[in-house]
Amino acid sequence: MTVAYFDPLSFGFMLWPNCRMQLQTMSAGIARVERLLLVPEIATTLAAPEGAKEGICLEHASFSWNGERPHLQEISLTVRPRELVMAVGILGQPAYVPQNPQVLNASVRDNILFGLPMNEERYEEAIAACCLEQDLDQFVEGDATEIGEKGITISGGQRARIALARVYYADADVVILDDPLSAMDAHIGASVFSRCVLALRAQGKAILMTTNQLQLCSAADRILILEAGRQVRQGSFQETARELGAASSSVAVPSEGHLVLF
Numbered sequence: 001m002t003v004a005y006f007d008p009l010s011f012g013f014m015l016w017p018n019c020r021m022q023l024q025t026m027s028a029g030i031a032r033v034e035r036l037l038l039v040p041e042i043a044t045t046l047a048a049p050e051g052a053k054e055g056i057c058l059e060h061a062s063f064s065w066n067g068e069r070p071h072l073q074e075i076s077l078t079v080r081p082r083e084l085v086m087a088v089g090i091l092g093q094p095a096y097v098p099q100n101p102q103v104l105n106a107s108v109r110d111n112i113l114f115g116l117p118m119n120e121e122r123y124e125e126a127i128a129a130c131c132l133e134q135d136l137d138q139f140v141e142g143d144a145t146e147i148g149e150k151g152i153t154i155s156g157g158q159r160a161r162i163a164l165a166r167v168y169y170a171d172a173d174v175v176i177l178d179d180p181l182s183a184m185d186a187h188i189g190a191s192v193f194s195r196c197v198l199a200l201r202a203q204g205k206a207i208l209m210t211t212n213q214l215q216l217c218s219a220a221d222r223i224l225i226l227e228a229g230r231q232v233r234q235g236s237f238q239e240t241a242r243e244l245g246a247a248s249s250s251v252a253v254p255s256e257g258h259l260v261l262f
Contacts, residue, residue, distance in 0.1 A: 055080045055206035056174060072229050079206040081173065084197065086209055086220040101163030101180075105148030108136065112143075112165045119169075126168040129196040130161040131188055156183035164196055175200055177209040181216075189213070 056079040062070040079085045104111050112126060127133060127143075135158055139145035147154050147162075154162075160183045167175055177197065181189035193216060201207055209220075217223055223240045225233040233240060 055083070056176075056208055070229065072226070075224075075226075075231050077224055077231075077234070079174075079208050081204045081206050082201060083221045084201045084207045084209065084219065085222045085224065086211070086217055101159055103148050103154075103159055103162065105146070105150050107141075107144050107146055108132075108139070108162060109143040111147065111162050112169050114166050114170065116170065122169055122171065126165040129168050129192070129199055130165040131191055131195070132158075132161055132165060135161075157185065157188065160184060161188075161192060164192065168196055168200065171203075173205060175205045175207045177207065177211075179210045179212065181211055181213060193219075 056077065058075050058077045061072075061075045061077075063072040063075075064070045077085065104114075109123075112123065127136065136142050136145075139152070145152060160180050164177075164180055167177070181193060184192060197207065197209065198219065217240075218237045220237060222234060223237060224231060225240055
């Protein structure tokens with residue numbers, strides 16, 4: 001008789017551990033959304049400087065994270081169309097250095113299109129520019145293969161190249177890349193930089209890029225040098241070669257700070 005009472009409850013007992021885990025995840029998600037919604041609204045917006053065109057324009061700008069002291073101070077920078085600008089400097093403790101791009105729980109194709117309508121020619125260009133042909137050949141279902149939490153596991157380099165393909169396909173006027181090559185093998189990274197980043201510049205995009213690979217600086221139109229979060233110099237690769245040499249010596253000494261290129 002007792003077994004008959006407990007038998008209907010067994011299914012619920014089996015589901016309880018999973019339900020508890022899902023409730024914890026939901027609670028954490030609600031807390032994050034609540035913090036975002038409670039952030040004070042910005043009351044005013046700054047007007048664009050006179051004569052400003054498409055691209056990025058900063059004048060004596062300072063940036064902080066979580067309302068702490070500014071980590072970047074008094075930055076004046078302009079990135080025009082068809083320009084690739086990098087900045088090198090020691091920032092101390094970095095406030096925000098995301099290198100893990102978001103991947104949707106969807107197919108590779110949907111992750112690249114990101115809600116945009118399909119343009120077959122642009123899509124094929126994005127795949128080739130980010131060296132994804134061989135990866136797609138290895139996936140059982142090609143670009144229809146599902147990735148993300150419920151899909152197959154992909155490497156950090158594949159994740160970065162899919163995110164870059166998404167940027168390439170979007171065909172935006174302004175492109176901001178935060179250390180996109182760090183997770184890639186050296187030869188793959190060099191190829192992606194040439195076929196994707198430099199190709200975007202040739203297409204008229206204004207590009208602001210961060211990377212810890214100083215050998216890429218020679219390809220930049222201008223280089224911004226930072227020290228302790230402040231702008232100390234800006235110029236071409238030839239004009240900043242001496243400071244770049246000094247910055248490269250700090251790469252091997254992590255205690256001196258974090259090396260950043262824009």
